[in-house]
Amino acid sequence: MLELYEGSLDVPNILKRWYEEEAQSNYGAYIPFVGTVRSENGIDGLSFDIYEPILKSWFEAWQQKAKAKGAIIKMAHSKGDVMLHESSYISAVFSPKRRVALEFIDEFVEDFKASAPIWKYDLIDGKRVYAKDRSTAIKGSGILGK
């Protein structure tokens, strides 16, 4: 399940709802990861653009990988502005046993960082500045270059 929201995430409610959705599904482990905006480099917050068609197919491919291990993934992400100490990202893996979920959340979040078509901007003095230095070129990039 992939959920996109305008602005910051309501973390307690999303985690609670996901917990309740799977309460009777016989998963032994529920491992969430919550990403929160930290104060650094004088930013007021972060802002995000998302390209939804490719995000959805990327997520669906991961959901199939999870399913093959008897697990499921849920993910929520913000669009637009998210201010300091608010959260922009939650992902969670549910699995029958803890080991699968612990390993899967690590792999999933790493690939999320490297591949999900989401662009981050720092909010500084009311301006949106692309976080170029923290961004990663998607695998296979550069084919149109010289």
Next chain:
Amino acid sequence: MVRVEFLGPIQKEPLELDITNLNELAKILQDDEELKEWLGNSAVAVNDTLVSSLEAPLKDGDKISLLPPVCGG
């Protein structure tokens, strides 16, 4: 005609081009000063599927997207 869209921080309006493959697109975009910093680090999708070579043929109505470096979370 195909439509070329520039995503995220690439500040450029979409283009409508009469081309039949990605090699032709590469030649056109390489002459565009605005795109100089982006071509070497952007991924390319045709109809929302990422492609890894310029050989894929294009047909009328195709949508091409340029995806610059990403940073979710």
